[in-house]
Amino acid sequence: MPHLIDDAEAMLRERGFKVTGQRTLLLQVLAGQTNYLDAEEIHALAHMQDASISLATVYRTLNLFAELGLVDHRYVEPDHRREVFRLSEGPEQHYLTCMRCGARTLIHTDLLNRMAHELVRRKGVSVVSACACFTGYCAKCTEELKAAGEFTPPVE
Amino acid sequence: MPHLIDDAEAMLRERGFKVTGQRTLLLQVLAGQTNYLDAEEIHALAHMQDASISLATVYRTLNLFAELGLVDHRYVEPDHRREVFRLSEGPEQHYLTCMRCGARTLIHTDLLNRMAHELVRRKGVSVVSACACFTGYCAKCTEELKAAGEFTPPVE
DNA sequence: ATTACTGCAAAGGCTTTGCATTGTA
């Protein structure tokens, strides 16, 4: 875990960026999370360690990290309103977001990767990032809605 | 094609909504397009027929149509900034959007549908909509970048 | 005659940006 942060800082220096307290702090915050968080959530966590860090810096830093490939950034909520971020180590994660309770159900992405590969092979394009957003109801809400007879059968 | 509009208008009436000139016009505009368009593009097209139609009405109408299932609405651009709309007849379409020239490459969605079905089967969830956004370079730009030696091999 | 719908302009929510200041190298 500290490894990751050291590597990231080395990368920053290598590319001529400065290693500031804010950048180190944000790396620590991100390293402590496995889920995707939005900028405000990340800011709130960072703020506990350094009350002076600004939201603007959080945005600027996350965007820099994304450009450097240090973080994944995606839209996960059904409304695609806010972007979410996560350190980019580890496997890609995709979710189904529940329209009723907001719960996220993790999705295996082997099929998504297959789609990307097929695209490359068949169309000659290059895929830089793939994002899948599923919207619907989580298992619990699906049950409850069925039990209540309020269930309009969805697309599938 | 007029069929489609008549059906939509019948549906509006059935559900207690009024069939206004603006709604009919927007149905016509949408019926004349196969691609996804954003609200401003749709407004521009409608504006040519009725200079008094407002962007607010376009948004309200598109959202109503989406709730009624008359239009698909999704985020297609890499930045996910603006939502795009299309009449929901016809098969789902997904794209890879080129980061260099903006071109959209159509993607077959059988694998995406398989993903959705697997999700339902394995996790007990219900899938209402699935959205896949691929970002990268189109075939032409991939070629050109390779030729220019400017190509950093992407994720795939 | 109702009551939904529209246009306008203002507000909302998330993100970016200009500028003076601070801090890294």
Place this chain on the structure above:
DNA sequence: TACAATGCAAAGCCTTTGCAGTAAT
């Protein structure tokens, strides 16, 4: 000492909303 990075506040961008007026049933 240079110059990138920061904080603050303002602006940007897309979308929604309140309200008074208009139009569909």
